[in-house]
Amino acid sequence: MTAPALINAFLAAIEGISWTQDNHTLSVKSKDYFWYSPLLQQTLGDKLGEVLVKPRDQAELIRVAAAACKNHINLTVRGGGTGNYGQCVPLEGGVILDITGLNRVLSIAPGQVTCEAGMFMMDLERAVRADNCVPGGQELLMYPSTRDIATIGGFVGGGYGGAGSIRNGILKDPGNVTRIKVVTLEAEPRAIELVGADIQKVHHAFGTNGIMTELTLSLKPAVNWVHHIALFDGYSQALKLCVAATDAVNRSVPIGDNNTPNEALLDAFLITAVERRFAPFYEKEFGARFPANRDAVFSMIHPDYLPQWRDMVEQHGGLETMAMTEDELIAAGIPPAFECGWNHTTLMALRQDRSWTNLQTIHAWPLDVAKIEEHMQRWGDEVLMHHEFARDHNGPVVFGLPLIAYFDKERLYEIIGGFEADGCMVLDNHVYTIEGGGMKTIDTAQIDFKKIADPHGLMNPGKTEGWQDDMAVPSSAPAA
Numbered sequence: 180m181t182a183p184a185l186i187n188a189f190l191a192a193i194e195g196i197s198w199t200q201d202n203h204t205l206s207v208k209s210k211d212y213f214w215y216s217p218l219l220q221q222t223l224g225d226k227l228g229e230v231l232v233k234p235r236d237q238a239e240l241i242r243v244a245a246a247a248c249k250n251h252i253n254l255t256v257r258g259g260g261t262g263n264y265g266q267c268v269p270l271e272g273g274v275i276l277d278i279t280g281l282n283r284v285l286s287i288a289p290g291q292v293t294c295e296a297g298m299f300m301m302d303l304e305r306a307v308r309a310d311n312c313v314p315g316g317q318e319l320l321m322y323p324s325t326r327d328i329a330t331i332g333g334f335v336g337g338g339y340g341g342a343g344s345i346r347n348g349i350l351k352d353p354g355n356v357t358r359i360k361v362v363t364l365e366a367e368p369r370a371i372e373l374v375g376a377d378i379q380k381v382h383h384a385f386g387t388n389g390i391m392t393e394l395t396l397s398l399k400p401a402v403n404w405v406h407h408i409a410l411f412d413g414y415s416q417a418l419k420l421c422v423a424a425t426d427a428v429n430r431s432v433p434i435g436d437n438n439t440p441n442e443a444l445l446d447a448f449l450i451t452a453v454e455r456r457f458a459p460f461y462e463k464e465f466g467a468r469f470p471a472n473r474d475a476v477f478s479m480i481h482p483d484y485l486p487q488w489r490d491m492v493e494q495h496g497g498l499e500t501m502a503m504t505e506d507e508l509i510a511a512g513i514p515p516a517f518e519c520g521w522n523h524t525t526l527m528a529l530r531q532d533r534s535w536t537n538l539q540t541i542h543a544w545p546l547d548v549a550k551i552e553e554h555m556q557r558w559g560d561e562v563l564m565h566h567e568f569a570r571d572h573n574g575p576v577v578f579g580l581p582l583i584a585y586f587d588k589e590r591l592y593e594i595i596g597g598f599e600a601d602g603c604m605v606l607d608n609h610v611y612t613i614e615g616g617g618m619k620t621i622d623t624a625q626i627d628f629k630k631i632a633d634p635h636g637l638m639n640p641g642k643t644e645g646w647q648d649d650m651a652v653p654s655s656a657p658a659a
């Protein structure tokens with residue numbers, strides 16, 4: 180809890196900038212989607228920020244950063260607040276910095292866009308599609324399944340990959356994000372430009388080492404993707420199609436510096452396998468398109484490759500139940516295919532039954548389909564299977580996002596142990612630190628950058644295990 184005198188001094192210093200201490204607003208804006216995890220719900224449910232500030236532009240943001248630093252108040256940046264591990268939950272109170280007022284496109288050129296960090300990705304996608312510097316417009320290389328409610332700064336600060344990762348890799352792959360402007364939390368905030376590999380210093384750092392204000396991202400020519408559903412008599416058949424599709428995309432579409440031969444086999448933006456026990460959670464939106472007696476593959480396919488895709492689906496014994504563009508889906512009131520994959524599968528289930536939770540796994544390539552069948556036998560109705568097919572610059576990757584019938588912590592970690600014993604990496608989504616989740620080890624380059632961008636250790640405290648109190652430069656904050 181911050182001393183009231185310091186909060187008052189902070190508020191005086193940001194006069195003219197929008198802020199609130201309304202209890203309801205603070206309660207809502209101190210949360211993200213950590214409630215997916217019963218364990219995080221227990222740990223984070225009562226954490227609260229003390230004042231929410233929403234600057235309108237970069238000049239106002241700099242005043243907020245300076246005022247927080249001078250008064251030694253913690254500051255947690257918040258974009259859409261859709262992170263899953265309490266990434267933007269202020270563990271130690273202080274300022275919640277709502278970044279969504281920084282929502283401008285700064286420039287669009289062939290192959291790249293520069294924008295402010297608080298832009299919602301849907302707005303960004305619309306803007307680059309509408310701009311004709313490339314005839315027909317351009318598109319983002321990837322977005323999370325929360326595209327419509329998450330910001331680009333939040334995606335780079337807390338995300339990993341998503342729809343588009345089958346085609347273009349994950350966020351950290353070279354060339355996907357090419358420049359980030361970061362404002363430091365100092366009495367006289369500075370703007371630091373990170374380019375090339377240096378962007379990794381703030382990527383997935385949970386807003387602990389500087390405030391991203393601008394990003395430059397690579398683009399490709401826009402494609403009017405066909406959102407597709409194919410049904411199968413068994414989950415193994417669905418998975419085998421996904422493996423074949425991933426291999427085909429990998430051999431057809433170059434990624435980064437990888438000079439894969441262009442065999443023109445398949446081009447896709449999303450390849451998702453969801454087993455039949457998820458179908459009841461999709462019934463309202465999809466009805467007979469995903470019935471409870473069939474397993475599904477949701478995909479987004481390049482229209483030029485639809486005939487090849489239909490052949491592949493047929494060869495794997497699949498039945499097409501949907502092939503529509505995003506505009507057609509909107510007109511029909513049906514969600515896009517990317518909202519049927521990634522972490523949206525869990526959301527579909529949780530909307531109906533809060534007793535579920537999930538896990539995040541990474542599987543070796545080529546995928547061992549028989550092992551997944553064995554897991555389904557072993558865990559029965561306790562674990563429901565869902566897999567995402569993607570690539571990084573090293574080649575194909577398969578992510579599992581299984582739904583887990585939560586019993587207790589001990590059982591959850593027994594199941595995690597079962598996945599790990601079978602060679603799957605588990606990115607623990609039931610912890611809130613960077614290292615406890617996906618990163619596993621302390622990223623010393625990120626900590627070194629924190630010493631520069633947040634020398635007093637005020638940003639989102641408690642989220643990185645690499646920062647020790649004695650690293651903080653003593654502050655000359657006024658006595659409370």
Ligand SMILES: Cc1cc2nc3c(=O)[nH]c(=O)nc-3n(C[C@H](O)[C@H](O)[C@H](O)COP(=O)(O)OP(=O)(O)OC[C@H]3O[C@@H](n4cnc5c(N)ncnc54)[C@H](O)[C@@H]3O)c2cc1C
Pocket residue numbers: 211212255256257258259260261262263266267278296297322323324325328329330331332333334335336337338339340341342384385386387389390391392521522523526639
């Ligand atoms: C249903 C569902 C589906 C999801 N699907 C995916 C998916 O497909 N892929 C994926 O990677 N993630 C996914 N996520 C997680 C999350 O939605 C994404 O990572 C999203 O991009 C986060 O954006 P946000 O604006 O909501 O970020 P927030 O939750 O607001 O912030 C995320 C982190 O970034 C920091 N941050 C935000 N803005 C800045 C900034 N300007 N400067 C510095 N730090 C900042 C915050 O402090 C926080 O630590 C999903 C989550 C849900 C609930």
